[in-house]
Amino acid sequence: MAFISSRLSPITLRRLAAFKANRRARVSLWLFGVLFIVSLFAELIANDKPLVMNYDGQWYVPLLVDYPETEFGGFLPTRTDYLDPFVQQQISDNGWALWPIIPYSYQTLDMLMTQPSPAPPDSRHWLGTDDQGRDVMARVIYGFRLSVAFALVLTAGSLVLGVLVGGVQGYFGGKVDLIGQRFTEIWSGLPVLFLLIILASFVQPGFWWLLGIMLLFSWLGLVDIVRAEFLRARNLEYVRAAKAMGLPSRLIMWRHVLPNAMVATLTFIPFLFTGAIGTLTALDFLGFGLPPGAPSLGELAAQGKNNLHAPWLGITAFMTLAIMLSLLVFIGEGLRDAFDPRHVKQHLSPAQETKHA
């Protein structure tokens, strides 16, 4: 809608312009956006079954439906292994199949390897295989998606919790603030890593378990910022005007205070995001993270460490993480500058260097 730009407040428009003027941040946002959207369709790019196929004049969609092997002339009524040479032979004899670009999923073991795994990169495995014979490229694509999704959910959750707790503390002040502050101090003293290690000893920590535990602690960083913003804003005259108007506290906080507190909060988000990715990777690296077999960049890094004779593992893990985190930091930098009113002026001044007569 072209209409949107007229509805945005002028401050927002200026910030958008400032962000667009920062080329590095803009390009990073584009690259990261494209990478993330592509990784969302990982099943279409790297998978161990065909997208669509025609067998005996009939249409099959193995991507969505599991067919038993008997369907294609096999003997066992189990899920078809499309990489099996017999099945492949059957398909090429009786029809055709459309395969994804990378014919392996993140946990497909390549049974037809000519070299011992980990195998170096070749035309079959673009980034080689890991020490269990799984395609590294496929694992990177899935791992990227998992990391970003984890960080997204964690950031969103921390944002909700942090803004809520910080906002209530700052807006009401007094005893609420005092008790809240002491509680967050004690809470932030709990050792997160030990909790995760203890947890790992009696449950198998999955995606949601990890997310839950991390969420218990990751919002703490936001509380101080949001609290300070709310403390400042609650004495502004338009907030007092809203109070005098009879609006209830929740509406005042939502409509008048929050939009002004969001500036400080938004600039914090990219760093929360990179922090979340870093923590997940570190946990996976140490072996306290996602369950074995899950596509994880941390696990890839650990394999790189254990197989120094297969440098493609370590280099791939390093490059993926470095590129992803750098892009995020650049975006964060751009956001921070866009929200900083003083930065714009600095940006302008070189162009006007010539003025003093």
Add this chain to the structure above:
Amino acid sequence: MPNNASNAKPLLRLNEFSVSFNGNVVVDSLSLTVNAGETLAIVGESGSGKSVSALGAIDLLPDNAAVSGQRWLEETNLNQLGKRDWNGIRGNRVGFIFQEPMTSLNPLHRIGKQIGETLRLHQGLSGQAARTRAKALLEQVKLPRPDELLDAWPHQLSGGQRQRVMIAMAIANNPALLIADEPTTALDVTVQQEILALLKELRDQHGMGVLFISHDLNLVRRHADRVCVMYQGKIQETGSVADVFDNPQSDYTKALIAAEPEGRPAPPADITPLLTTRQLSVSFKRPRTGLFQRQPPAFEALKATDLTIAPGETLGIVGESGSGKTTLASAIMRLVASQGEVTLGKATLSQLSGDALRRQRHRLQMVFQDPYGALSPRMPVFDIISEGLRFHYPNLSNEEVTERVHRTLREVDLPESCAARYPHEFSGGQRQRIAVARAIILEPELLVLDEPTSALDRTVQKQLVTLLRELQARRQLSYLFISHDLAVVRAMAHRVMVLKDGDVVEQGNCLEVLAAPQHHYTKALIEAAHLH
């Protein structure tokens, strides 16, 4: 002594001096001369380019300002100075006093050290010599107990005292020219007089030239020799104070001089009180000085106050900063915790809380002092005005809300088209109208006006006062009108109440109190305000 101007030597000369920001011309070919031993005042409304001219003359503008024209300080051509040369001029040959005494001193350094810094930079004094000189300067600006003050922190000083320290720093190196940019605007009226008298005395002692920037015609008339009236970056008129004030030539100067608020409100029809407070008082806890100290007694911001306001009546509350005016308003609005009783019509507000209180809130509304801070910068005007309406009358359809908003905008003399715009697009006076519209759309019975005019220019003040009086007559509104400006109070209030240190020192009919004040504090206020 204004008449020695002809043989005095010119100190600062500006010729065809212009300043523009990113292509916007802010000061347009200004030419003026400040002579030694005289005070030249630049007068104008906010945005007329007064401060920018003074800052531009000594190169203190931000980088995106473009300056052109000739600047001379005595025999020095200011256009040919390099960065280092400027450091020898500023603070040495030109002293500067800023408007805001609260922020122009560094809160982390003691007074003596801050004065000593300029002495060290320009005179090479240090240690005991600097201290002795700093003490002499504090004596010169007539601060009491100079020995103690040398070791005081800025926050221990009052606004007037800080401004004296600023003056001491400005004259530390015996400058030839002193630029005073609204030096008294942030101070109480009684303090203003003392500061300006001090400036005059120092000027005569040292034979300095003073460039005095102000928007306050009363002050200029009493404290300047020559005056230069600016409007939208251009000089309207320049001449001796007597000539310009008694015989203004340009239309703008005439309008400026005539902009004193005038007229009187219509008398109220009814005398049964609408608002009554009985023994209303507010106190704040003071922090303990040490861990094992006893809790000091609470600070009484407002002592037990009784007041009544009838429908259609205006009660003016007068007093200096810290006298408890705003505390009284907040206590009546139930925005701070208070003791005592507040009754509005039949409802006893002081006994209500939570939702019951919120339901009463549309009956009393408030307009705040700062037109820039009172409107949320992220909401368009329509949302700002309609917010309370939608909350108190959730049954109204969108068409009815729009209709009411447009009607209210017309009532405060704003075009309907403003509804879609954001607050930053409006001037101070227009914003204050929006704030009034936000209050009256709820059809309140009582409107609390907390210094609504003090941030506005005189001409705009006059319009707002007229508007408020019209609204009162039309809607039988009651006003609690808080102001430190007696001229505005006289034009607005039926009765007046004078507060000092949280206590009512005098009250009564507005004209009677202003004509024959009983309490010495009221007398001092009236003397300082220079009503005529």
